[in-house]
Amino acid sequence: MVVKKRVEMIDLPKYLCWIKSDCAVMWHSCPRVKVTASFTADPAPAFNSVTAFAPATVANLGPGFDFLGCAVADASLSLGDTVTATLDPTLPPGTVAIASVTSPSRPSLADRLSRDPLRNCAGVAAIAALRALGVQSHAVSIHLTKGLPLGSGLGSSAASAAAAAKAVDALFGSRLPRDDLVLAGLESEKAVSGFHADNIAPAILGGFVLVRSYDPFHLIPLSSPPALRLHFVLVTPDFEAPTSKMRAALPKQVAVQQHVRNSSQAAALVAAVLQGDAGVIGSAMSSDGIVEPTRAPLIPGMAAVKAAALEAGALGCTISGAGPTAVAVIEGEEKGEEVGRRMVEAFANAGKLKATATVAQLDRVGARVISTSSLE
Amino acid sequence: MVVKKRVEMIDLPKYLCWIKSDCAVMWHSCPRVKVTASFTADPAPAFNSVTAFAPATVANLGPGFDFLGCAVADASLSLGDTVTATLDPTLPPGTVAIASVTSPSRPSLADRLSRDPLRNCAGVAAIAALRALGVQSHAVSIHLTKGLPLGSGLGSSAASAAAAAKAVDALFGSRLPRDDLVLAGLESEKAVSGFHADNIAPAILGGFVLVRSYDPFHLIPLSSPPALRLHFVLVTPDFEAPTSKMRAALPKQVAVQQHVRNSSQAAALVAAVLQGDAGVIGSAMSSDGIVEPTRAPLIPGMAAVKAAALEAGALGCTISGAGPTAVAVIEGEEKGEEVGRRMVEAFANAGKLKATATVAQLDRVGARVISTSSLE
Numbered sequence: 208m209v210v211k212k213r214v215e216m217i218d219l220p221k222y223l224c225w226i227k228s229d230c231a232v233m234w235h236s237c238p239r240v241k242v243t244a245s246f247t248a249d250p251a252p253a254f255n256s257v258t259a260f261a262p263a264t265v266a267n268l269g270p271g272f273d274f275l276g277c278a279v280a281d282a283s284l285s286l287g288d289t290v291t292a293t294l295d296p297t298l299p300p301g302t303v304a305i306a307s308v309t310s311p312s313r314p315s316l317a318d319r320l321s322r323d324p325l326r327n328c329a330g331v332a333a334i335a336a337l338r339a340l341g342v343q344s345h346a347v348s349i350h351l352t353k354g355l356p357l358g359s360g361l362g363s364s365a366a367s368a369a370a371a372a373k374a375v376d377a378l379f380g381s382r383l384p385r386d387d388l389v390l391a392g393l394e395s396e397k398a399v400s401g402f403h404a405d406n407i408a409p410a411i412l413g414g415f416v417l418v419r420s421y422d423p424f425h426l427i428p429l430s431s432p433p434a435l436r437l438h439f440v441l442v443t444p445d446f447e448a449p450t451s452k453m454r455a456a457l458p459k460q461v462a463v464q465q466h467v468r469n470s471s472q473a474a475a476l477v478a479a480v481l482q483g484d485a486g487v488i489g490s491a492m493s494s495d496g497i498v499e500p501t502r503a504p505l506i507p508g509m510a511a512v513k514a515a516a517l518e519a520g521a522l523g524c525t526i527s528g529a530g531p532t533a534v535a536v537i538e539g540e541e542k543g544e545e546v547g548r549r550m551v552e553a554f555a556n557a558g559k560l561k562a563t564a565t566v567a568q569l570d571r572v573g574a575r576v577i578s579t580s581s582l583e
Numbered sequence: 584m585v586v587k588k589r590v591e592m593i594d595l596p597k598y599l600c601w602i603k604s605d606c607a608v609m610w611h612s613c614p615r616v617k618v619t620a621s622f623t624a625d626p627a628p629a630f631n632s633v634t635a636f637a638p639a640t641v642a643n644l645g646p647g648f649d650f651l652g653c654a655v656a657d658a659s660l661s662l663g664d665t666v667t668a669t670l671d672p673t674l675p676p677g678t679v680a681i682a683s684v685t686s687p688s689r690p691s692l693a694d695r696l697s698r699d700p701l702r703n704c705a706g707v708a709a710i711a712a713l714r715a716l717g718v719q720s721h722a723v724s725i726h727l728t729k730g731l732p733l734g735s736g737l738g739s740s741a742a743s744a745a746a747a748a749k750a751v752d753a754l755f756g757s758r759l760p761r762d763d764l765v766l767a768g769l770e771s772e773k774a775v776s777g778f779h780a781d782n783i784a785p786a787i788l789g790g791f792v793l794v795r796s797y798d799p800f801h802l803i804p805l806s807s808p809p810a811l812r813l814h815f816v817l818v819t820p821d822f823e824a825p826t827s828k829m830r831a832a833l834p835k836q837v838a839v840q841q842h843v844r845n846s847s848q849a850a851a852l853v854a855a856v857l858q859g860d861a862g863v864i865g866s867a868m869s870s871d872g873i874v875e876p877t878r879a880p881l882i883p884g885m886a887a888v889k890a891a892a893l894e895a896g897a898l899g900c901t902i903s904g905a906g907p908t909a910v911a912v913i914e915g916e917e918k919g920e921e922v923g924r925r926m927v928e929a930f931a932n933a934g935k936l937k938a939t940a941t942v943a944q945l946d947r948v949g950a951r952v953i954s955t956s957s958l959e
Contacts, residue, residue, distance in 0.1 A: 274847035419851040419867075420844075427854050427863070460836040466873070468796075470846040471650035475795040477850045478803050481857045487803070491795075497842070 249343045253380040254579045256293040261369035261574040262413070263287050263355055263567070264362030265439065265534050266405040269495035269525040270473040276362070276405035277415040279439045280570035284354075285312070286441075288366035289577070290329050291350040292374035298346030303333045310353040319357065324349070328395045332368035335391035336375040339383055347375060359443050360528035365406035368395035373411065373574035385412065386424060388574075401454070406528065413573025415480045430571075432483035437569040440516065440535040440543050441527065442550040444560035448506055453529035456501045469497050485538040489522025492536060499525055506531045508558020515553035519546045540566055625719045629756040630955045632669040637745035637950040638789070639663050639731055639943070640738035641815065641910050642781040645871035645901040646849040652738070652781035653791040655815050656946035660730075661688070662817075664742035665953070666705050667726040668750035674722030679709045686729040695733065700725070704771045708744035711767035712751040715759055723751060735819050736904035741782035744771035749787065749950035761788065762800060764950075777830070782904065789949025791856045806947075808859035813945040816892065816911040816919050817903065818926040820936035824882055829905035832877045845873050861914040865898020868912060875901055882907045884934020891929035895922045916942055 263286045266276040280286050298304055303324045310316040324330025329351045337347060349371060355363040372391040376383045383391070392407035400406075408416040408426050415429040431437070461469075472494040479487035493513070503509040503526060512533045516524035520542050521535035533554075535546055547564030554562035639662045642652040656662050674680055679700045686692040700706025705727045713723060725747060731739040748767040752759045759767070768783035776782075784792040784802050791805040807813070837845075848870040855863035869889070879885040879902060888909045892900035896918050897911035909930075911922055923940030930938035 270846070271850070272846075273843045274850065417847065417850055417854055419847050419863075425851075427851055429854060458839055461839055461842045463833055463835055463837055463873070466837045466842045466845070467649045469842070470646070470648075470849045471793065471795050473846045473850050474647070474650065474793055474853045475801075475803055477853050478793060478805060478857060481854060487795075497839070 249341055250379045250382060252294055252345055252378055252582060254378055255582050256291060256580040257374045257377040257576055258289060258291040258578045259370045259374035259377060259574055260284055260289045260577050261287050261366045261373060261410045262570040262572075263441075264365055264406045264409045264528075265441075266362060266403070266528040267495075267498065267526070268476060269492040269499060269523070270469045270497075271405075271417075271476060272495065272498045273403055274405060274418045275415065275473065275476065276409040276418075278409040278413045278570040278573055279441070279567040281565060281567045284577075286361075286565060286567055287354050288329075288363070288370050289352040289354065290333075290367065290370035290374045292333065292371065292378045293348045293350070294378070295346050295348040298348065300346055301337070301343050302346045303330055303337060304346070304348050305330050306348040306350050308351045308353065312354070313356060316353055316357060320351070320353070327351070328364040328367040328399055329371035331395035331398055332371040332392050333375045335394040336372040336383065336388070339387050339391055340376065340379050342379060347378065356443065358447055360448065360526065360530045360532040361441065361443070362406035362410055362528060364399040365392060365396055365410040368392040368407060369410035369574040371395075373576065377576045377579070386426065389426065390424065400529075409573065411574045414569065414571045417477060429477060429480045431480050431569070435483040435485060435569075436539045437485055437488065438537045438540045438543055439567045439569070440521065440537060440546045440550065440564060441532055441567060442512065442535070442547060442554065442562050442564045443532040444506070444508070444554045444558060444562040446506065446531045446558075446560050448529060448531040453502055453505065456505055457498060458501055461497055465496050469495060485536070486522055489536040491523070492525050493517070493523035495525060502526055502530060506533075506558070507560055508554045508556070509533060511557030512550045512553040515549040516546055519549040521546050540568065625717055626755045626758060628670055628721055628754055628958060630754055631958050632667060632956040633750045633753040633952055634665060634667040634954045635746045635750035635753060635950055636660055636665045636953050637663050637742045637749060637786045638946040638948075639817075640741055640782045640785045640904075641817075642738060642779070642904040643874065643902070644852060645868040645875065645899070646845045646873075647781075647793075647852060648871065648874045649779055649781055650794045651791065651849065651852065652785040652794075654785040654789045654946040654949055655817070655943040656948075657941060657943045660953075662737075662941060662943050663730050664705075664739070664746050665728040665730065666709075666743065666746035666750045668709065668747065668754045669724045669726070670754065671722050671724040674724065676722055677713070677719050678722045679706055679713060680722070680724050681706050682724040682726050684727045684729065688730070689732060692729055692733060696727070696729070703727070704740040704743040704775055705747035707771035707774055708747040708768050709751045711770040712748040712759065712764070715763050715767055716752065716755050718755060723754065732819065734823055736824065736902065736906045736908040737817065737819070738782035738786055738904060740775040741768060741772055741786040744768040744783060745786035745950040747771075749952065753952045753955070762802065765802065766800065776905075785949065787950045790945065790947045793853060805853060805856045807856050807945070811859040811861060811945075812915045813861055813864065814913045814916045814919055815943050815945070816897065816913060816922045816926065816940060817908055817943060818888065818911075818923060818930065818938050818940045819908040820882070820884070820930045820934060820938040822882065822907045822934075822936050824905060824907040829878055829881065832881055833874060834877055837873055841872055845871060861912070862898055865912040867899070868901050869893070869899035871901060878902055878906060882934070883936055884930045884932070885909060887933030888926045888929040891925040892922055895925040897922050916944065
């Protein structure tokens, strides 16, 4: 039984409160946020185990700083994270454990991630999802497989959180409404990269998502026409750009004229996504006059990389999330290899950085279940 | 014969230069603007006289400050201006004269408008259109009928300019591309209310228009689904709010968080227009945290008027353009009368201002020819 109820204000200690009653609350410790919570009465599991994948995401998209993002994936689903959530009768009911973390393409990465579920993106999201579902009689083990590098600007933490929330929800019969799934992931994002849903929302919903507001929590999925063949060239240099440092570089104040210019470009980007105009998507993405100018100088070679992408025929280029990945937009994938090669060259020549390029397409699906194993 | 040519930079004295060659240039004195000009070889007239109507417009729409606007009209087309352009063999070829200005509903208004075509909105736009068309062998007399009050925030000057540009263009066979018509009107707007196309673009194109950028000049018409029954309650108090004073009230700087909040609401407004979501259109329009808070206190009673509109069931309310008109959005027109009555009451009680309410609908047509008279 699911009862919807509007929770006006909830004040609970972070992560550590576990409500022992006949319902569980999905809460949010930011006091400004009013959460529409799902109360459920300890649902029965639907599977023994569920594996879910969540894609990489490109947040900001230039002038959409902090409120626009989109999901991207390659055909082999290597550009994202995978979580297997399994019922675990050896654990105390209502708890989550991280059973394993692996990273086949970057073995050292796995060692950097905590096995403490309260300090692991997938763990926090799994706990939040379990709580939102009201699960009390079962416990869940999490196996996390990282496909994404850390701190690259491709929504690595959001992909882990989205895959975990999706897997746990599916394990108990896919009961959570869309926004509650995103809020479960946001619980995790908040601990890692701040209170921003521009990665986690597209990681869960797929496509482009506009995070309109947090109070009330309002996401607007922006569906683009099927004919739009949007591809992204993602070029990640071997360079650490911590989100906190990138945030510190932001201007505190913006001239009102610049505000108007950036807003109109963000609005044009949204219109172009909905109308399927790849050219305007690209040029609007390239037009940020507020955030990119302060962050690009912190990523060696970024200006040259952007210039190289545009010269090679990309429709637009900017920093993906807080960087250091550079993202270029193309229509169709034909030009992808050449654009990527030129961007990698520019990182090498202008930034003295080794970089790798991946051509991905707009991922319209978001977090999805890729396999299940039945209850015995 | 029409030859399209890209004019990179044109520097001519304002209004006073008339190119005596085999082509005419539609230029713009703002040096930042690159105009795509139409060169025509002295086109023959298609009519003896053309009468065109252009609707009132609501600019800004809250968070869309300086880049969003929409056209509004009532069934009787009283909410707009009308211009008759007539071939006049008594004038020197290539010139424009203002033959008459009338304002049936506000007789004193007509006396406040100049008959000097270089100092009259309709005159300047007519000259700009004539020049863009390359007309050399004919002259035009303009009869302007004002349906809109001055300085009310309903795009009065833009309506005159749009009707004049449309009438002159139609007089010579409707040769001007959409953007050139808007630029002819913008020439006029620039002289009156500054270099902003958020009234003139919807006055000419109809519907919602996003003015993305001026360099290059890029308009994005935002077509909303036909099922969207958007109505506007326009309440104009008996109060002069000069655009210049309203502009001076703007903040010079905006906190970056506020910039993000306003941008995401503007983006949501654009998405809602394209997706046909009246509720989001209204609430996004109501959400401006930058311009409305500085301007509303300059219009006595505005805060109470907004509160009254929302309480009476409006989906949203803000200042129309630079004011003093308050604009509320409703879906369907049923509630229009009640919302208008409550807003008028609030202006009387809280602002000690007499006000009049009009219920209009989204005008999807823009400037249009309403009658013609044939050549003899």
